[in-house]
Amino acid sequence: MWTKLHLARASWTLIDQGIVSAGTFVINVILARWLSQPDYGTFALVFSGIFTLQLFTNSLLFHPLQVRLVITRPEDQARLLSASLILLTILSLGLGAVLFVSLFWIGRSDLLLPAMICFLLGQIQEALRRGLHATFRHRAAVLGDSISVGGRTLLILGLALADALTLEDALISMAAASGIAALVQAFQLDLRRRGPFRLGTTLAEYWSLGGLWSLGNALLSSLRLQIPLWALAIGAGSAAAASFQAAMNVANLCNPIIVGLANIIPQTAAQARVKGNAHAWRATRVYVVLTILPLALYSGAVLVAPELSLRLLYGAQSEYLGLTEAVRLLVIAGLAATLTEVVIAFLHGIGEVPSALAINAIGTVATLVLAVVLIADLGLTGSCLALIGGSAARLVAAHYVLTQATAELGRYGRAEPGRGHST
Structure with a gap:
């Protein structure tokens, strides 16, 4: 039988995910309407590639984080989150190199820097978001996710209405919104360093979980x-x-x-x-x-x-x-x-x-x-x-x-x- 706690948790996780999914849908519609067909096609390829790369971060870091953080002592949670962010940054730089080479190969070297920044900041914000989810703080995650989704939507829509929207600007807008949201969620998680990071131990533990x-x-x-x-x-x-x-x-x-x-x-x-x-x-x-x-x-x-x-x-x-x-x-x-x-x-x-x-x-x-x-x-x-x-x-x-x-x-x-x- 469910309780008010179950109902609250289920409601907030659906609200939070609904915000993220709705924002993604709206952004796709805006870009499809305002970008040229070649640019929108490139956007689809870039984010298809990012989704594929995120399979690695999801599997190797985000899922283990969700499983471990909830059963970690409160005084050790900040250490585990900080260690996870360091490991994520290292992994994302390696995965970002694949994105870098792919963009160069399709002749879009103008997107190398904005796409990399968008990918890295997006992964960091996703990790912080998962940190809140792992401790059932789905309600708290709504603030940062709303900033991320709402910010990028407003920036991209504003550029579109001003007839100044380019694919490069869209990626920069998404990166900026993710960065601001990440700062908010890092503050919510109180990521002050407490003890050694123990990166090797954390990596071995995560690997053992999948x-x-x-x-x-x-x-x-x-x-x-x-x-x-x-x-x-x-x-x-x-x-x-x-x-x-x-x-x-x-x-x-x-x-x-x-x-x-x-x-x-x-x-x-x-x-x-x-x-x-x-x-x-x-x-x-x-x-x-x-x-x-x-x-x-x-x-x-x-x-x-x-x-x-x-x-x-x-x-x-x-x-x-x-x-x-x-x-x-x-x-x-x-x-x-x-x-x-x-x-x-x-x-x-x-x-x-x-x-x-x-x-x-x-x-x-x-x-x-x-x-x-x-x-x-x-x-x-x-x-x-x-x-x-x-x-x-x-x-x-x-x-x-x-x-x-x-x-x-x-x-x-x-x-x-x-x-x-x-x-």
């Missing part, structure tokens, strides 16, 4: 979603791929709920697993129950009236209004994916990252096989069915792993206090 398993899991999760799109583009052409993405955009409006759950489940499970995995799951599923209503309301509305959703998003004369079947199928796939993402976030919290990777591997292979079989004959519908099949395979695998992990005497044995499972 390392390559966590990174592989993230890469497989991203690949699973890319397979239908690229298979459709190869088998049916770019126009079909555009239709798939347009339908997916409608289904993806549930993403704030999914990401919001991922921002609260790992630390909840990590904190509660001292009494065993079954207790950790009971503590975790409370937040799932609290988010069922908004998820069901949106999904139900789209399933009943998909054409209205397409009309509201793309306009009354859009060529995408005929995608009602694809939207319905992708919403169904999204519902199955949401339930699986809850289990995967839980497995991260209890230290069972290899099991999470196995779930995503099964889903990726199923999606690939179905895409090869279905897309040639069914086109767009086949790509949607492939994603449904992959999501269903993941869901079955997730149910099996969860049952074993939380069983009193299951495959993992009885959980010992302070550990995810006995060995």
Whole structure:
């Protein structure tokens, strides 16, 4: 049964993620309207690259931080956060070199400096944001995230209205907003140095919480979603791929709920697993129950009236209004994916990252096989069915792993206090 504390935590994590997701959506619309098509295409490539690079920081630093910080003594939390920021800066400089080379390769050397600054400051602000999330301070995170999202939106909109918006200015605006937000959130976290940083110890501890398993899991999760799109583009052409993405955009409006759950489940499970995995799951599923209503309301509305959703998003004369079947199928796939993402976030919290990777591997292979079989004959519908099949395979695998992990005497044995499972 949930309490006022559960309700408050669930509400603020959804509010915070809603602000971030809404701001990202608005910025994309502004840039699509005001930038030239080549510049907007470059922006899409840059941020696709940044998203891919962030898989490394998410897996190797952010997820371990969420799991460890919540069970770290309050007097040691500032040290752990400071050490994490130093490690993040080192990792981000290395990843930024990939971005640097990529921009040089596509002939946009004018974007090298603003893109690097945007990436680095964005990663630092994300780390501080995760630090607040890790200790359930989602309400406090709203201030900095509002500054970040609101600041970049206002700056970019102002430049657009003044007819002075360039891609370089957009990146600088985003970097500036992230930097100001990072200062605010660093103040909220009180990051004064307390004791030695112990970078080696922190790095080893983070690596033990997932390392390559966590990174592989993230890469497989991203690949699973890319397979239908690229298979459709190869088998049916770019126009079909555009239709798939347009339908997916409608289904993806549930993403704030999914990401919001991922921002609260790992630390909840990590904190509660001292009494065993079954207790950790009971503590975790409370937040799932609290988010069922908004998820069901949106999904139900789209399933009943998909054409209205397409009309509201793309306009009354859009060529995408005929995608009602694809939207319905992708919403169904999204519902199955949401339930699986809850289990995967839980497995991260209890230290069972290899099991999470196995779930995503099964889903990726199923999606690939179905895409090869279905897309040639069914086109767009086949790509949607492939994603449904992959999501269903993941869901079955997730149910099996969860049952074993939380069983009193299951495959993992009885959980010992302070550990995810006995060995």
